[in-house]
Amino acid sequence: MRIRTYRTVVLGSGAAGLCAALRLDAEGVKDFCVVTEGLNLGTSINAGSDKQTYYKLGLCGSALDSPRAMAESYLTAGGADGDLALVESATSPRAFFHLANLGVPFPYDAYGQYAGYKTDHDPAKRATSCGPYTSREMCRAMIREVERRNIAVFEGELAVELTTRYLGEENGVPKRKVVGLIAIDAKGEPIVYRAENVVFAVGGPGGLYKTSVYPEAHVGSIGLAIEAGAATKGLPDGQFGLASFTDLANRKIKASAPFVPKEFRWNVSGTYMQVVPKFISTDADGVSNPREFLREYFDDLGDLFGRVFLKGYQWPFDARKVFGGSSFIDLCVFRETTVRGRRVFLDYRADPEGFSLDALPDEAREYLEKSGAAIPVPFARLQKMNPSAIELYRDWGLDLATEPLEIAVCAQHCNGGLDVDCRWRSVNVEGLYPIGEVAGTHGVARPGGSALNAGQVGAFRAAAQIAREASTNPGESEPTTLSLDEAYSSGLAKDPEISNLVRRVAKLATRARRARLAGVDWRRELEEIRTETTRVAGILRSGKELASASSAATEQWRRLTSESEPFELALDDGYRFDADERETLRVFQLFYARATLLRACWIYSASKVGSRGSSLAISPEGRTISEKFPEDWRALDEDPKYRDMALCAWTRTVDGEIETEARWRATRPIPEPDDWFENVWRDFRDGTIYR
Ligand SMILES: Cc1cc2nc3c(=O)[nH]c(=O)nc-3n(C[C@H](O)[C@H](O)[C@H](O)COP(=O)(O)OP(=O)(O)OC[C@H]3O[C@@H](n4cnc5c(N)ncnc54)[C@H](O)[C@@H]3O)c2cc1C
Incomplete structure (x- = not known):
C-alpha cells in the first residue's frame, strides 16, 4: 500500500481536469498531482458530434455582445444561478484563448476574427467548433502541455472513495472537509492520497443509463462525492x-x-x-x-x-x-x-x-x-x-x-451535478472543487457548447482560488510517497487523518469482499439498474414509477452493503484488490448516485414541477399528447414558479439506509457589481475578489 501526500489532487483527466492541472501550474502551485483512470478515457477525448460546439462570448463582426447578455441566455430555461452564468460568460474569452494558444485549431478569418454560429438556446452567434472532435482536440493539446511541463500524473488509478471529515451543521446543512482519496491501481494495489483539496473532475454520470451516447470509455464517479456528503443541485435536469x-x-x-x-x-x-x-x-x-x-x-x-x-x-x-x-x-x-x-x-x-x-x-x-x-x-x-x-x-x-x-x-449530458459557489467550491465540503460536467452549473437547459466552456472556466476559477489560499497560507511541503511500513516507521501514520484513511481502505476491502461472498454479480446488477434508469428517469417520468424505482434503488444499496456476515479484513502492505473487487467498488458508487438521482426525480414529480427541459412529467392531471399514445401519457405543464428555484439535496447513510434531505432554494440572480475601474483594481490588489 502506498501513501501519497499532496496538498491538492486533481481527480480526472478530461478537458476540465487537464485544464485545472495547467492552471494550477501556471498559478505557481507545485504541490499537486493528477490522478486518473486513464488519459485516453472519459467523455471529452472520446465523444464528438456533427460539429462539436464550444460556446463563448461573441468575438466577430459588428454584433455587440457582453458578459451580462451572455449570462442572460443561460438563465432563460430556469434553474441556473446568475453568478455562475456571469462568471462562465466573463471568463469564456480567457478560457477560449488559452485553448487557442495551446494549438486547438478553432477557425479564424484573415483578420484574426473567430467567427461564430448559432447553437441551441443561443440568441447570438457565440458558438464555434473545430469539427466533429472539438473536445478531443482540446484534450490532446492540453495533454501535450501537461507532459511538456512535467506535471505529475498517476494514470491507471481508479478512485473508490473520497474521504471527508464531519465539521458540524450550518443552517441545517451538514458541513464536511476533504481528508483525501483512496484509489486502486491497475494491479489492485490500494493507494491512499492525503490531500487538503480535491479538484473533482470526474465527468457526468455516463454509466447510469443503458441507452446512452456517452462513450463506453466513461462511467463517471459523482457517487463518490455524494456518498461523501457533498450537496447536489438540479440532478434531474439531464x-x-x-x-x-x-x-x-x-x-x-x-x-x-x-x-x-x-x-x-x-x-x-x-x-x-x-x-x-x-x-x-x-x-x-x-x-x-x-x-x-x-x-x-x-x-x-x-x-x-x-x-x-x-x-x-x-x-x-x-x-x-x-x-x-x-x-x-x-x-x-x-x-x-x-x-x-x-x-x-x-x-x-x-x-x-x-x-x-x-x-x-x-x-x-x-x-x-x-x-x-x-x-x-x-x-x-x-x-x-x-x-x-x-x-x-x-x-x-x-x-x-x-x-x-x-x-x-x-x-447525453447532465445539466445538474454537485452544488458549487462562484469559485467552484462545493457549497458544503471544504476543499472540494467540483469542475466540468460533475458540477451542476447549468440549469434546466443550456446553450449548446456551454458544457465545454463551463469545464474550462471551472478549472480557471478553482485553480485561482487554490493558488490564492496557498499564497495566504503557505505550508507547501514536498509531496511524498511512502509504503505503509515506511509511514509507520517515519511516524507519518500517527497523523490521525492518515490512519483514518488507512482504516477506510480496510472498510472498502471488507465491503468488496462481502459482496463477493454474498454472490453479488456486479455485471447483472449494473445491467438491471441501467435498464431501469432509462425506463423511469429518461424523457418520460411518472411519479408513481419514480416512487417505486427510488425505493428499489435504496433497497438495492441496503442489500448490497448489508453487514449480515460481519467481519473486518485486516490489511497489510501486501493487500491487493482483484479485478472484480475493483469493479464492484466502481459500480457501488454508481448505485449510490442512482439512488440519489431517482429520489431527486421523484421530488420533482411530487412538487409538480411539470414538463421542462429534456423530460415530460406524466400525470393524470396532464394534457393528452396524442390520441395515438397510451391514455396515461398525459403531460403536466411546467409550473413557472420553479424557474427561479433549484433543488439541492444531500445524503447520508444511516444503518445501511441512504437518507436524502432536499430543499428548494431560490436561484441566485445575475450580480450587478460595481464596475468602476479604480474600485475593481483595488479589490483585485487586496484579494477581496477571492472572498
Ligand atoms: C456525444 C456527446 C456530444 C457532446 N457534444 C458536446 C458539444 O458539442 N458541446 C459541449 O459543450 N458539450 C458536449 N458534450 C458534453 C461534453 O463533451 C462533456 O460534458 C465534457 O466533455 C465533460 O468533460 P469533463 O472533463 O467534465 O469529464 P470527462 O471528459 O468525462 O473526464 C472525466 C475524467 O475523470 C476520470 N475519472 C472518472 N472517474 C474516475 C475515478 N473514480 N478515478 C479516476 N479517474 C476517474 C475519467 O477517466 C476521465 O479522465 C457532448 C457529450 C457527448 C456524450
Whole structure:
C-alpha cells in the first residue's frame, strides 16, 4: 500500500481536469498531482458530434455582445444561478484563448476574427467548433502541455472513495472537509492520497443509463462525492436526444480512436436528419416485421417530414417542442423501443413512403434546394450536403448506402451535478472543487457548447482560488510517497487523518469482499439498474414509477452493503484488490448516485414541477399528447414558479439506509457589481475578489 501526500489532487483527466492541472501550474502551485483512470478515457477525448460546439462570448463582426447578455441566455430555461452564468460568460474569452494558444485549431478569418454560429438556446452567434472532435482536440493539446511541463500524473488509478471529515451543521446543512482519496491501481494495489483539496473532475454520470451516447470509455464517479456528503443541485435536469449505437463486432474499423469501444455511439443531429431519412422499426431480431412506425401518428405526411427535418437543428429532446414540434419524433421512437421492445433504424437507402419535395414545409424544401440536395433518396441528399457524415460511419465499418443505422433516444449530458459557489467550491465540503460536467452549473437547459466552456472556466476559477489560499497560507511541503511500513516507521501514520484513511481502505476491502461472498454479480446488477434508469428517469417520468424505482434503488444499496456476515479484513502492505473487487467498488458508487438521482426525480414529480427541459412529467392531471399514445401519457405543464428555484439535496447513510434531505432554494440572480475601474483594481490588489 502506498501513501501519497499532496496538498491538492486533481481527480480526472478530461478537458476540465487537464485544464485545472495547467492552471494550477501556471498559478505557481507545485504541490499537486493528477490522478486518473486513464488519459485516453472519459467523455471529452472520446465523444464528438456533427460539429462539436464550444460556446463563448461573441468575438466577430459588428454584433455587440457582453458578459451580462451572455449570462442572460443561460438563465432563460430556469434553474441556473446568475453568478455562475456571469462568471462562465466573463471568463469564456480567457478560457477560449488559452485553448487557442495551446494549438486547438478553432477557425479564424484573415483578420484574426473567430467567427461564430448559432447553437441551441443561443440568441447570438457565440458558438464555434473545430469539427466533429472539438473536445478531443482540446484534450490532446492540453495533454501535450501537461507532459511538456512535467506535471505529475498517476494514470491507471481508479478512485473508490473520497474521504471527508464531519465539521458540524450550518443552517441545517451538514458541513464536511476533504481528508483525501483512496484509489486502486491497475494491479489492485490500494493507494491512499492525503490531500487538503480535491479538484473533482470526474465527468457526468455516463454509466447510469443503458441507452446512452456517452462513450463506453466513461462511467463517471459523482457517487463518490455524494456518498461523501457533498450537496447536489438540479440532478434531474439531464439532456437526451436521438443517437445511433453500432455493435463493432466483425466490422472493419479504419477510425483511429484513443479507446476502441465495443459499440460506436454518435448523435444523429444536423444533416443526418435534414435529409429526411426513413424511420423503420423491427422486432427484437432487427429484421422481422419492418414498418415505418412514424406514419401511425401523422395524418399529414408533410408535417411528419417537416418535423424530422427540424430535428437537424433541434437535437435535444425539449418538452416545449412536443406539442406540434420536432421532439414529438423522439417520443415516438422512445415508445417503439422502450415500451414496445422493438428496434428503430434510420434507413438512408430509400425515401420514406409518400415522400415528395412538394410535400415538405417551405423551410425544409428551400434548405434542400439551396444546398443542391432537392433530389430523390436520403443517401444521395446526404452525399450532396455532407459527405463526411457518410465517411464517419464508413470509418467505423458501417456503410449507410447498404445498411440501416440503429438509433434510440439516448442520455447525453447532465445539466445538474454537485452544488458549487462562484469559485467552484462545493457549497458544503471544504476543499472540494467540483469542475466540468460533475458540477451542476447549468440549469434546466443550456446553450449548446456551454458544457465545454463551463469545464474550462471551472478549472480557471478553482485553480485561482487554490493558488490564492496557498499564497495566504503557505505550508507547501514536498509531496511524498511512502509504503505503509515506511509511514509507520517515519511516524507519518500517527497523523490521525492518515490512519483514518488507512482504516477506510480496510472498510472498502471488507465491503468488496462481502459482496463477493454474498454472490453479488456486479455485471447483472449494473445491467438491471441501467435498464431501469432509462425506463423511469429518461424523457418520460411518472411519479408513481419514480416512487417505486427510488425505493428499489435504496433497497438495492441496503442489500448490497448489508453487514449480515460481519467481519473486518485486516490489511497489510501486501493487500491487493482483484479485478472484480475493483469493479464492484466502481459500480457501488454508481448505485449510490442512482439512488440519489431517482429520489431527486421523484421530488420533482411530487412538487409538480411539470414538463421542462429534456423530460415530460406524466400525470393524470396532464394534457393528452396524442390520441395515438397510451391514455396515461398525459403531460403536466411546467409550473413557472420553479424557474427561479433549484433543488439541492444531500445524503447520508444511516444503518445501511441512504437518507436524502432536499430543499428548494431560490436561484441566485445575475450580480450587478460595481464596475468602476479604480474600485475593481483595488479589490483585485487586496484579494477581496477571492472572498
Ligand atoms: C456525444 C456527446 C456530444 C457532446 N457534444 C458536446 C458539444 O458539442 N458541446 C459541449 O459543450 N458539450 C458536449 N458534450 C458534453 C461534453 O463533451 C462533456 O460534458 C465534457 O466533455 C465533460 O468533460 P469533463 O472533463 O467534465 O469529464 P470527462 O471528459 O468525462 O473526464 C472525466 C475524467 O475523470 C476520470 N475519472 C472518472 N472517474 C474516475 C475515478 N473514480 N478515478 C479516476 N479517474 C476517474 C475519467 O477517466 C476521465 O479522465 C457532448 C457529450 C457527448 C456524450
